[in-house]
Amino acid sequence: MIVNRRETLTGRVLLILLMVITVVPFISLFVTALHPSGTYPDGLSWPDSPQWGNFADAFRSAHMGELLLSSALIVAGVVPVSLLLGTMAGFAFGHLRMPGHRIGFLIFVLGLTLPFEGIITPLYYQIRDMGLLNTRWAIILPLIGLFMPFSVLWMRAHFVTMPEDISEAARIDGATTWQLFRSVHVPLARPALSSLAILLFLWTWNQFLLAIVLVDDPAKRTMAGALGAFQGQWGTDIPLLCAGSLLILAPTLTVFLIFQRRFVAALLQGSVKG
Template sequence: MIVGRREAWTGRAFLVLLMLVTIVPFVSLFFTALHPSGTYPAGLDWPSQPQWSNFVTAFDAAHMGELLTSSVLIVLGVVPVSLLLATMAGFAVGHLRMVGRRPVFLMFVLGLTLPYEGIITPLYYQVRDMGLLNSRWAIILPLIGLFMPFGVFWMRAHFVNVPGELSEAAQIDGANTWQQFWRVHVPLAMPAISSLAILLFLWTWNQFLLAIVLVDDPAKRTMAGALGAFQGQWGTDIPLLCAGSLLVLAPTLIVFLIFQRRFVAALLQGSLKG
């Protein structure tokens, strides 16, 4: 009983420490954003006169309205297509007894080891030869391809644990493979699909490297990518830079807080299936 209490208190202390390590940087960023423009605040220093207008100034200076529209268009171009392709491929390599499914899956796993930095140079020349530089397609199309290894790996983890009897029962009722996929397996895979959608949204919204390398016009980048141009203009104004960073982080934080229960449920479902 004493050992159990010690373990419980140790776990709680670790969680509190982890929470502080995670929250304190955001609190410091928020406090700094409220200081007068042009000052150099130190640490967790609450200003005597909070400058809430810094958020409005940062929003206008970085043209956040245009960036918000651009980010939404890029997300709408990446996430639905990636979800569809990843779900279909995960179903094929995880549930269907297709020929060569193991080598195909190993190729997707190999794609997980490729860092963005290692392929950015050939990717730049390929996008240039396609005539897509300085357009949103220069971000959308590469991201769909780069997200496929993880997306297929994620969805396969779900479909490989689905009992084959479900497909056999649907086949007896006259459903072909396409009908089995849409009417039986996709509804059962919604927790995995929704959690993957959250991850893809977060990764697309926060995409920085491809946005600054492949797109010159800040208005056609993601909000995170355009933050680099904002930093170049307002890099010496720490409060405005912090305000702009918080504005970029706000949508992803809101989405995660809204859908965190669904995301955690999908993770627990995967752990229970083993």
């Protein structure tokens, strides 16, 4: 009993420390954003006269409306296609298990080892040769390919656990493979699909490297990618830069707060089924 109490107390202390380490940078950004524009705040000092207008100024200066639209278009191009292809491939690897599925699955596993930084140079020249530089397609198409290994492994982890009796009963009733996939297994895979959709949305919205390397126009980047241009314009104005950073962070933070239970379930599902 004493050991259990000590373990519980230690766990709570570690969680509190982790929470403080996580929250303090956001508090620092928020407090700094409320200082007068052009000043250099020191520490976490609360300003005598909070400048709430800094957020409106940052919104206008960074053209947040255009960035929101650009990010939404990129997400709309990446997430549905990644979900469709990942679900179909995951079904093939996890349930149909066609000839050679082990080798194909191994190739996708190896794809998880490719870091974005390691392929950015050849990817740049390939996108340039395709004539897609400085377009949103330069972000959408590579992200679909780079997200595919994780999407396939995630959905395979779901389909591989589905009982064979469900498919056998559907085939006895005359269902084809396509009908089996569309009408039986996809509806049962909604929890895994929704979890994967949340993860893909967060990763796409926060994509930074591809946006700044492959797209020169900040208005065609993701919001995270546009932060580089905003920092170059307002790098000496610390309060305005912090306000812009919080505005860029707000959409993903809102999505996380709304779907936090689903997000945690997604991580747990991946750790258990992986």
